[in-house]
Amino acid sequence: MRYWLFKTEPDDYGINDLVQAAATPVPWDGIRNFQARNLLRDEVKKGDLAFIYHSSCKQIGVAGIAEVASDGYPDPDQFDAHSPYYDERAKQDDPRWFRVDVVLRAKFAEVIPLKVIKSDPRLTNMTLLRQGRLSIQPVTHDEYAVIVELAHD
DNA sequence: GCCAACGTTGGC
DNA sequence: GCCAACGTTGGC
Numbered sequence: 001m002r003y004w005l006f007k008t009e010p011d012d013y014g015i016n017d018l019v020q021a022a023a024t025p026v027p028w029d030g031i032r033n034f035q036a037r038n039l040l041r042d043e044v045k046k047g048d049l050a051f052i053y054h055s056s057c058k059q060i061g062v063a064g065i066a067e068v069a070s071d072g073y074p075d076p077d078q079f080d081a082h083s084p085y086y087d088e089r090a091k092q093d094d095p096r097w098f099r100v101d102v103v104l105r106a107k108f109a110e111v112i113p114l115k116v117i118k119s120d121p122r123l124t125n126m127t128l129l130r131q132g133r134l135s136i137q138p139v140t141h142d143e144y145a146v147i148v149e150l151a152h153d
Numbered sequence: 154g155c156c157a158a159c160g161t162t163g164g165c
Numbered sequence: 166g167c168c169a170a171c172g173t174t175g176g177c
Contacts, residue, residue: 007175033160033173056175114176133159133174 002043003139004050005128006066006102015052015063018104025069025101029077030085032097036136040072040098044136050102051139051147053128054111061113062147066102075099108151122146 006028008014018026031040044050048068054060074095077085090096117123123146127137139147 009175035160060176131159132176135174 002048003144005137006050007053007055007135009056010054025103029099039136059111061111063111064107065105067105069103070101072098
């Protein structure tokens with residue numbers, strides 16, 4: 001079982017949308033970056049846990065935890081000419097983009113601000129701080145535990 | 154809205 | 166296969 005951090009812009013899709021979906025798995029789609037794609041295709045597995053991170057918004061930070069509800073599978077939007085995520089280079093037998101399904105595990109009482117994460121010496125090696133722009137990123141077990149602890153303070 | 158970081162594309 | 170140009174991300 002592994003840990004991840006999934007970024008999203010909450011104005012577009014955020015923790016409250018996951019709350020609304022309740023126990024129904026929702027696709028985590030629209031990932032169009034090769035490094036993130038490789039993780040979704042090869043590494044992220046059903047049963048893993050992922051922090052939901054809100055970016056480009058008023059309250060930037062970790063908003064909660066989701067459980068990964070499927071292994072990676074091709075994102076069908078890449079084949080849909082009417083979708084903004086359409087990719088003419090993608091072939092049915094050779095998909096370029098993948099997604100997983102997720103289900104809400106916990107919404108934190110307060111978003112853990114990026115500022116707090118940056119200022120915690122135990123988190124200085126987080127991928128979030130080292131490679132800020134990656135939309136799907138690994139989290140170590142220790143980092144996971146620290147963030148959960150911060151959420152319960 | 155600015156701009157730094159950095160991933161992707163495309164010409165050579 | 167290099168690298169300049171370009172586009173996007175995302176914090177501030």
